[in-house]
Amino acid sequence: MLWLMRLDVYLSDSGLCSSRTDAKSFIVGGAVTVNGRVVTKPSLSVEDGDSVKVNTDFKRFVSRGGIKLDAALLEFGVSVEGKRCIDVGASSGGFTDCLLQHGAREVIAVD
Known part of the structure; x- marks a missing residue:
């Protein structure tokens, strides 16, 4: 079954990020790729089968x-x-x- 989910929600729900706020920070900072392409839009829809990766070396800031x-x-x-x-x-x-x-x-x- 095909499903669609916001990227920030997916990162939080899957445990790749600790929260949606954390996920948005990674996404906006350019530390997330979907199917090999850098994505900077937290509301992007991802679907079953997409390859989603987070660069954990990303330098995060408090805001x-x-x-x-x-x-x-x-x-x-x-x-x-x-x-x-x-x-x-x-x-x-x-x-x-x-x-x-x-x-x-x-x-x-x-x-």
Whole structure:
């Protein structure tokens, strides 16, 4: 019997990710492939027989802000290694988390 399921639900229900929120982070971050193609849309429908894989080496952040900053740091070749940084408007801490994972010596977070 053929079934269709949202990708984020499938990842959570199958145990590949611990929650739908976790699954969305992996998907949006480009760490999930379906039939060999990178997928970035959590609502994509997958069906029985699709090959779904998660890159478990994916560097996860506490929020989508971290994913966005990570992409910008890589795109523009900015290194924060050993630097003191400030995160103005820290909110959930995505930028702070990303900066620390990229080797910042210290991050002052102001919400």
